[in-house]
Amino acid sequence: MTGVVLxxxxxxxxxxxxxPNLSLSITEGEFVVFVGPSGCGKSTTLRMIAGLEKVSGGNxxxxxxxxxxxxxxxxxxxxxxxxxxxxxxxxxxxxMSFALRLAGTPKDEIARRVQVAAxxxxxxxxxxxxxxxxxGGQRQRVAMGRSIVRDAYCFLFDEPLSNxxxxxxxxxxxxxxxxxxxxxxxxxxVTHDQIEAMTMADRIVIMKDGLIQQVGSPKQVYNTPxxxxxxxxxxxxxxxxxxxxxxxxxGTIKVRGAGFNLPLPDRLRARxxxxxxxxxTLGMRPEHFAAEARTPDFAAVDxxxxxxEYVGSSQYLAADLGGQAITAAVEVGPESDLLGxxxxxxxxxxxxxxxxxxxxxx
Amino acid sequence: xxxxxxxxxxxxxxxxMAKPRxxxxxxxxxxxxxxxxxxxxxxLLYPVFMALYLSFYDWQIGLPLEDADFIGMTNFARMxxxxxxxxxxxxxxxFGFWTITIEMTLGVALALLLEKPIRGASVxxxxxxxxxxxSPVVVxxxxxxxxxxxxxxxxxxxxxxxxxxxxxxxxxxxxxxFAIVLTDIWQWTPFIFIIVIAGLQALPSxxxxxxxxxxxxxxxxxxxxxxxxIKSILVIxxxxxxIDVFRGMEVMLIMTGGGPGRSTELLSLHIYNRxxxxxxxxxxxxxxxxxxxxxxxxxxAILTMANPMKNKSDV
Ligand SMILES: Nc1ncnc2c1ncn2[C@@H]1O[C@H](COP(=O)(O)OP(=O)(O)OP(=O)(O)O)[C@@H](O)[C@H]1O
Ligand SMILES: [Mg+2]
Numbered sequence: 136m137t138g139v140v141l142x143x144x145x146x147x148x149x150x151x152x153x154x155p156n157l158s159l160s161i162t163e164g165e166f167v168v169f170v171g172p173s174g175c176g177k178s179t180t181l182r183m184i185a186g187l188e189k190v191s192g193g194n195x196x197x198x199x200x201x202x203x204x205x206x207x208x209x210x211x212x213x214x215x216x217x218x219x220x221x222x223x224x225x226x227x228x229x230x231m232s233f234a235l236r237l238a239g240t241p242k243d244e245i246a247r248r249v250q251v252a253a254x255x256x257x258x259x260x261x262x263x264x265x266x267x268x269x270x271g272g273q274r275q276r277v278a279m280g281r282s283i284v285r286d287a288y289c290f291l292f293d294e295p296l297s298n299x300x301x302x303x304x305x306x307x308x309x310x311x312x313x314x315x316x317x318x319x320x321x322x323x324x325v326t327h328d329q330i331e332a333m334t335m336a337d338r339i340v341i342m343k344d345g346l347i348q349q350v351g352s353p354k355q356v357y358n359t360p361x362x363x364x365x366x367x368x369x370x371x372x373x374x375x376x377x378x379x380x381x382x383x384x385x386g387t388i389k390v391r392g393a394g395f396n397l398p399l400p401d402r403l404r405a406r407x408x409x410x411x412x413x414x415x416t417l418g419m420r421p422e423h424f425a426a427e428a429r430t431p432d433f434a435a436v437d438x439x440x441x442x443x444e445y446v447g448s449s450q451y452l453a454a455d456l457g458g459q460a461i462t463a464a465v466e467v468g469p470e471s472d473l474l475g476x477x478x479x480x481x482x483x484x485x486x487x488x489x490x491x492x493x494x495x496x497x
Numbered sequence: 498x499x500x501x502x503x504x505x506x507x508x509x510x511x512x513x514m515a516k517p518r519x520x521x522x523x524x525x526x527x528x529x530x531x532x533x534x535x536x537x538x539x540x541l542l543y544p545v546f547m548a549l550y551l552s553f554y555d556w557q558i559g560l561p562l563e564d565a566d567f568i569g570m571t572n573f574a575r576m577x578x579x580x581x582x583x584x585x586x587x588x589x590x591x592f593g594f595w596t597i598t599i600e601m602t603l604g605v606a607l608a609l610l611l612e613k614p615i616r617g618a619s620v621x622x623x624x625x626x627x628x629x630x631x632s633p634v635v636v637x638x639x640x641x642x643x644x645x646x647x648x649x650x651x652x653x654x655x656x657x658x659x660x661x662x663x664x665x666x667x668x669x670x671x672x673x674x675f676a677i678v679l680t681d682i683w684q685w686t687p688f689i690f691i692i693v694i695a696g697l698q699a700l701p702s703x704x705x706x707x708x709x710x711x712x713x714x715x716x717x718x719x720x721x722x723x724x725x726x727i728k729s730i731l732v733i734x735x736x737x738x739x740i741d742v743f744r745g746m747e748v749m750l751i752m753t754g755g756g757p758g759r760s761t762e763l764l765s766l767h768i769y770n771r772x773x774x775x776x777x778x779x780x781x782x783x784x785x786x787x788x789x790x791x792x793x794x795x796x797x798a799i800l801t802m803a804n805p806m807k808n809k810s811d812v
Contacts, residue, residue, distance in 0.1 A: 187706050208712040220703035224725040233721075234711035281711075
């Protein structure tokens with residue numbers, strides 16, 4: 136099996152277990168993003184793949200070789216660190232060519248590869264500058280350049296965009312996606328920003344407390360989150376969770392709670408009927424609210440709007456539904472005045488149901 | 498790695514010509530600097546100027562200063578043709594070369610070895626810096642007795658373990674020189690060690706890890722990443738040791754008194770002997786002016802070449 140494979144990998148620091156047991160196989164050429172809240176073990180996992188951290192148990196394969204105990208240089212990996220970790224005493228060109236020089240690559244080959252990478256990252260004018268004379272975004276690109284000149288089997292990224300401003304971050308996201316297409320290498324990317332995960336990943340790995348919650352394409356984790364944690368973590372603004380009951384009204388199952396009584400979509404009806412419990416949690420994504428009923432699936436809900444935020448063609452509402460706080464993102468066009476209390480509509484074909492006790496999706 | 502030689506003054510002071518020269522409140526920063534400046538002037542510059550002043554006089558200790566004769570450049574003229582001055586200068590340079598080379602190498606090597614959190618490293622670190630806490634006078638006494646020809650441990654153990662005949666360590670020109678070099682290494686290697694290890698431990702770990710990933714082996718990591726990154730610390734350590742070589746004299750004063758002959762008489766000890774043994778204060782002052790010039794020249798040369806202030810390791 137090629138790619139990167141983690142088998143029952145665990146990691147403890149003394150008595151503290153950070154990763155209890157983690158198994159995952161990443162296929163060759165895939166762009167996998169680890170996402171999760173701070174301290175959930177993303178960096179630890181990445182560093183174990185890199186060989187910077189010893190595993191406490193299990194094994195790791197890269198490109199079909201067991202590298203569990205191999206040193207980093209034997210793993211054919213390149214890594215971009217959160218702090219960039221550039222060599223401050225070397226200029227940009229020397230930073231990028233360091234690995235190649237150590238490997239004894241011929242001089243003209245080094246020059247060629249550095250030039251290609253510098254062109255791609257628009258760093259050519261800065262090749263003779265020291266890192267301290269660069270902006271954060273430029274340093275970030277140097278760190279990226281240092282890894283791509285390597286042409287490694289697998290690229291590891293630990294929150295490489297976290298120090299950038301919003302605009303640069305989004306352009307670097309595109310840049311990275313293009314880079315992945317061009318290089319066609321296995322890439323493992325760590326972030327706690329779910330938008331980065333959604334936009335770049337072939338597959339997303341969502342972690343919490345060292346445990347994988349769900350692995351799937353962005354579409355899968357958005358549309359069919361396995362539990363409330365994934366449901367609220369992925370998507371922005373976050374999904375609202377409300378307690379509710381499954382009720383049977385003349386043969387049709389509905390979900391009822393304070394301020395709502397909604398019909399279920401086809402995909403959930405059978406599962407709701409089979410549910411061992413009536414006590415459920417209803418999940419409503421903000422973007423599935425609207426100012427008018429667009430399809431027969433839209434059901435009316437009365438919202439008391441506490442704050443409306445203008446974000447261009449949508450408005451984010453912090454509102455009350457039957458006395459409980461919810462978030463709605465209503466598309467009303469950029470000319471609309473700030474929205475107020477009133478009747479809004481929710482797309483019931485998009486609602487989510489979770490077992491209230493186990494928090495698992497129905 | 499190598500910086501283009503740059504004038505430290507112009508490099509440090511980009512002149513903002515376009516700005517108005519005197520903005521309101523421009524005096525405020527000076528108000529804060531002046532007290533420190535006064536202390537520095539009093540404590541630092543006064544003795545220097547006094548030395549300069551006295552170097553133009555013939556003055557014996559005990560006589561009132563008014564009775565000193567102004568003799569112009571005579572002291573300086575005498576100094577440049579004085580074989581004793583050249584001899585002690587040569588001793589000082591040899592002493593500086595051997596002690597600093599060995600101390601830097603040993604101190605850096607030990608710091609690199611004990612940098613990792615291996616078991617016992619911290620205990621060893623603490624033991625190792627003890628010599629730094631011993632006053633130079635005491636160091637001189639300790640080693641004088643260790644090297645003592647009759648009752649010294651060194652002769653005893655050389656005999657007991659290796660069957661080597663007792664040596665008159667401090668009575669032989671070459672052996673005495675060796676003894677003071679060894680003593681200096683014993684006392685000052687910990688100084689290099691302690692500031693280099695502090696520098697190493699302050700290195701951002703991700704940069705070092707990045708070099709591991711880039712494929713650097715242990716040696717390459719040391720010589721291509723770690724040492725270049727603490728270059729400014731190494732330069733400052735070197736500078737402080739160099740200045741100390743021209744300054745320190747207590748150990749030789751106690752161990753050998755500069756002898757036998759002048760084989761262990763460093764420049765500063767020579768100045769002391771001139772001033773207080775032969776009572777030629779004016780002449781001693783002239784030699785100390787030479788010392789100041791030498792130290793100043795060396796410091797400026799090193800700072801210009803390495804410019805440690807500019808080379809702060811950010812990123
Ligand atoms: N050397 C260590 N000793 C003990 N615990 C550690 C050590 N290193 C990390 N941990 C713990 O391991 C857990 C996971 O850390 P890790 O750095 O992998 O988190 P992360 O998911 O990358 O978080 P972030 O998004 O904040 O970077 C944290 O709870 C942390 O406290
Ligand atoms: Mg992390």
